[in-house]
Amino acid sequence: MKQPRQQNDSAASSFTGLSAFPLTPLRDDAVDERAFAGLVERLTAAGVDSITALGSTGSYAYLTPAERARVARIAVEHAGATPVFVGVGDLRTSRVLAHVDSVQEAGAAGVLLAPMTYQPLTDDDVYELFRIVTEHTGLPVIVYDNPDTTHFTFTLELYARIAELPGVVSIKIPGVPAAPDAAREHVTAIRGAIPEHVTIGVSGDALAATGLNAGCDAWYSVIGGTLPAPALSITRAAQAGWTQEAVAESRRLAPLWDLFAELGGSLRVIAAIAEYLGLVPPSCLPLPIRGLNRSQRVRVSDVVVELGLA
C-alpha cells in the first residue's frame, strides 16, 4: 500500500490553522450520507483550513470498516480543495492498517491516529503501533492524544520518540493550562521535544484561543465542524497576533463552553446543536449514546439563540 512520501517545507502548512471535525450523523443506525456530505460542503464553503473526518466527534470508534471507508470517500469527494484528514484509530493494529488503506484509496491528505485502548497499553505498545503505521503508509500521520476517550497518557518523552518517525507531521494535544503563561510554558516544552516540522494542534475548544496564543500551530476543533464561523474568528485573530481579540471571541462563547462542561462533554452538545440547526437528523449519535434529554436541549437552543449561532 505504501506510496512515495513527499516531504517538504510547504507540506507542513496543511497541518496548521483550523481543522474542523464534523459529526458523522446516523439515521436509524446507518450513516446519513447526504447529511454528512452537507456538513463537509458547509465547512469548505466557510473556508476552514482542513477537515478531519472520523475524529472522536465523527464517532469513528463506533463505525464499521465499511462505514468508515464510505465516510472517508464522501468527505474527500465533497471537500473540494480543502485537505481532508481521516481518523484511523482502532483497538487492533491490523484493523488500523485496513482503515489506513481505505483512507489512502479515498484520496485523503493525512490520517489521525489515536491509541484506542481496552486493555491498558504501555508506551512501547503505542510507539510500535505508530511505527507500524508510518512504515505501512506514505500518508502524513497526526498523533491523536485524547486521554478522556483513549485513557492513554502520552509523556513528553513518548511524543519525542513518535515525532521522530518519518511521516509524523502533527500532534493533537488534549489541551493547555488555562493561565496564558502556563499554556505558553506547556507548548514550549512540547515544541522543544519534537522536530521543528511537526506542528502542535490544540484541542479542547474552551481553551483553544489560549492554546493558539501560546504558540499552537493548529486547532483541532469540535465546534469548527458544526459552527465554523466563530471557530474561524478565533483562529484568524490568533494567527494575526491579535491575542486579545481571540480571547474576547472565546469569552463571548463562554455559555457554550459551560454547556460542554456541564452536559458531559462536547459531543452530546454539538450533536444537539447540529440537530437543532437541522444540519443532521434527530438522535444522530450512535447508541448506546442517547444524547441530551429534552430539558438539556432547551438549554442548548437557548445558548444558540443567545450567541447568534443560528
Add this chain to the structure above:
Amino acid sequence: MKQPRQQNDSAASSFTGLSAFPLTPLRDDAVDERAFAGLVERLTAAGVDSITALGSTGSYAYLTPAERARVARIAVEHAGATPVFVGVGDLRTSRVLAHVDSVQEAGAAGVLLAPMTYQPLTDDDVYELFRIVTEHTGLPVIVYDNPDTTHFTFTLELYARIAELPGVVSIKIPGVPAAPDAAREHVTAIRGAIPEHVTIGVSGDALAATGLNAGCDAWYSVIGGTLPAPALSITRAAQAGWTQEAVAESRRLAPLWDLFAELGGSLRVIAAIAEYLGLVPPSCLPLPIRGLNRSQRVRVSDVVVELGLA
C-alpha cells in the same frame, strides 16, 4: 431472535462456582482455533462449573464479528456438558445485538455484557443498553462490571435497576475490599440491592478467596481459564465453608498475584504462562498489545515452576 425464557430456581445454579475465562489465542493475527479448542477441552476435563469465552481475557474487544461468532461456536462444541457463556460487549448497541444473535445460534447458555466506552456513558445510557439487550434475547445476561477496561463505574443504584430486568442472572463485580469484614459488608450491600435470584460473582483473582468467603456465589476467573486446578481448589474450599483453606491456597499463589500487580495486569501474565506451558502459540495477544518482554517472561516462568503450576 428472541426465544422463550425459562426461569426457575435451578437456572441460577449455572451462575455460581468457578467460571473459567480462557484466552482466545492468535497466531499471525488470526484466531488459533485448534489451540482455543484445546483450552476449552482442558477446562471441561478439569471440572470447572462454567466457561466464559470472549471475556476480557478472551480479547473480545479486539476481534471481528466473524471471529467472535466462530469462537462462540468452537467453545460450545468443545465444552461438552459444561455451560458456556460468551462476551457480547461492543461500543455500539447494534453490534452488541448482532453478537448476541451469533452467541444464541452457537448454543451458548448465557451472555456476558460489559458497557464498553469510547465516549463516556451515562447511567441511563447503560441502563438502556441492558434493557435493549434483555428485550432482544431470551438468553441469561451476566452484567460485566470492569471499570479498568470500560472506564464506566456502576453505582449500587444502577446495579439494582439493571438487576430487575428480566433475564439478568448475575453481576460480575470488579473485586472486593482486602479486609474480610469490609469484603463481607461490600457483598452484603450489593446483595441487599438486587433480587435474590441474581448471583454475585467476584473477579480480580488475587482477592477471589476473600470474595467467595464474603458471600460471592461465583468467581469469574482469569487464572481459571489457564490454570483451573488451583482455581478449583480455592473455589471448592470456599464453597465447603473452609474459609481458611481457601485463603491459604490463595496466599500460596501470592507470587502470581504479585506478577499481576507488577507487570501491568493479569492478561499479559496469563498469556505468558499459557505460552510457557505450550497451550497457545507465542505472542498470542492481539497487537498493539505486545505482551511481556524476555526478562519479564523469565520471572513468570520462575513463578510457574516455584508454585508447581507446570
